[in-house]
Amino acid sequence: MTAENTIMINGNTLSFEPGETILDVARKNSIDVPTLCHLKRANPTGVCRICVVEVEGAHKLQASCATPAVAGMVILTESNKVIEARKLIIQLMLSSGNHNCAIRGHAGDDWTAFQLQVQKSDDSDELCPVWGDCQLQDLAYRYQVSSDPMLETQIPYPMETVNPFIVRDFSRCIQCGRCVQACNEVQVNLAIDFGYKSGATKIVAADDKPLKDSDCVFCGECVAVCPVGALVEKDARYKVRPWETQKVRTTCTYCGVGCQIYLHVKDNQVVKVTGVEDALPNHGSLCVKGRFGNDFIHSPERLQTPLIKENGNFREASWDEALDLVANKFSRIKNEYGSDSLGLLTSARITNEENYIAQKFTRATLKTNNVDHCARL
Ligand code: SF4
Ligand code: SF4
Ligand code: SF4
Structure with missing residues (x-):
């Protein structure tokens, strides 16, 4: 480590690589600097100013996410000035709009009137849908801040509920x-x-059209990154709180990309899907099918038993009966017309292991190489 590539954060001398910001260096060294606007894989904007730090010799506090590390900098991340600045920003954010979780600084009748007004707007008598899963709420508790009734402002834009997946x-x-x-x-x-x-x-x-009438493809990336309750999955809204679910990691079954996902499971039902951050191949991103297309899992229309068609109508059958029927038909075709008269189409939506078994069955049992997959199956 040389003086040319070091800075000091909270009394610790730390090295940096050219191009790294103060926030990068802090995070690399497990120094917790809070942020609300910072987004991995995007250019830093410094817009929320929660990540401000005190840099010796600088006239103003600096947004650490957008300030490059420069050799010799001496930085404090939790000085009194920094904490006061963060408190004010958090207070202003809480004072704007309908932040009705327990951190809102109201008392008595004011509190009741405010909650009633928010309940009307939310169409629910519960507290905010992301209560307990909100970065602004976390920061309010961390810095012991609530809103200031003198600073309160109303937001003139009504809630947009007409979209299929996003509120x-x-x-x-x-x-x-x-x-x-x-x-x-x-x-x-x-x-x-x-x-x-x-x-x-x-x-x-x-x-200014609703998302459903815009270029939005409902990938849900915006919902995933929103740090507060401004963007919420429509189907999960007010149906589930994070502590009620178990997160089960798995691979999305819709296509061969193999996106890593978490199923959020409550009472044995999948209530929401999120991407696994920092995992290949998708780094947390998903498409509309992977994120929102999970209602088929518990659909009552899913087949429960094999069906055999007789005289134009399906009837339910046991697995033994169905498998015997198919095996007999395969044998008859193979004996009469040869193995290459048979072929098997598998699916991009099943697992590698299932596709392996399918090709093994085709080659070893049906004795043909006529095996392929269809992306639509
Ligand atoms: S968005 Fe966050 S801070 Fe605002 S009401 Fe909801 S939980 Fe509270
Ligand atoms: S991130 Fe995806 S869901 Fe959100 S507005 Fe853009 S296209 Fe629509
Ligand atoms: S909708 Fe969410 S992510 Fe977008 S600007 Fe508002 S708070 Fe931030």
Whole structure:
């Protein structure tokens, strides 16, 4: 380590690589600097300013996510000035809109009136749908901040509930911009951006249309990165709290990419799907099918038994009966017309192991190399 590539954070001398920011160096060394807008795989914006740190000799606090490390810097990440700045930012965020979890700083009748107004907007008598799973709430507890009734503002934009998979609640948006970066820089769908600047900012799709009428492809990346309750999965909203679920890691079955996913399971039912961050091949990203197309799992229309068609109608059968029937038909065709008159189409939606068994059965039992897969099966 040489003085040319070191900085000091909280009294510790730490090395850095060219191009690294103060936040990069801190995180590499397990120094916890909170952020709300910072998004891996996107350019830092420094917009939320929660990650500010004190740099010796600088006139202002610096956003650590957007400030490159420069040799000789002396940095404090939790000085009094830093903590005061973070508290003010958190207080302003909590004071804007419908942040009705327990950190809202109301008392008595005011509290009741506020909750009733939010319940009407939420169409629910429960606290915020992401209560217990919110980074702003975590920070409010960490820095012991609540909202200030004198600073409170109302958000003029109504909740957008018309989309098939996503509810957009502008009253809880802290305008961190993570959704915009996730859509534009990570997924490159270019569906949303900041609109109505100058004090009335709103995250908008083109022409401020609902997502369902825009270029949105409902990949849900924006929901996954939203640190608060402004973007929520429609089907899971108010149906589940994070401590009620078990997370089961598995591989998405929709296609051969093999995205790593967590099934969030409550009472033996899959209630939501999220991507596994920091895991190949998808780094947490998913497509609309992987993230939202899971209702087939518990569909009552799924087949429970084999069906045999007789006289144009299906009847239920046992597995033994169905397998005997198919085996006899395969044998008859093979004996009469030869093995190459048979072929097997497998599916991109089954596992490698199942596809292996299918080709083994085709080659070893049916005695033909006529085996392929169809992406649609
Ligand atoms: S978004 Fe977060 S801070 Fe706001 S009400 Fe919900 S849990 Fe509380
Ligand atoms: S769901 Fe995907 S495409 Fe739609 S706004 Fe969110 S990130 Fe963009
Ligand atoms: S919707 Fe969520 S991610 Fe997007 S700006 Fe608002 S708070 Fe941030």
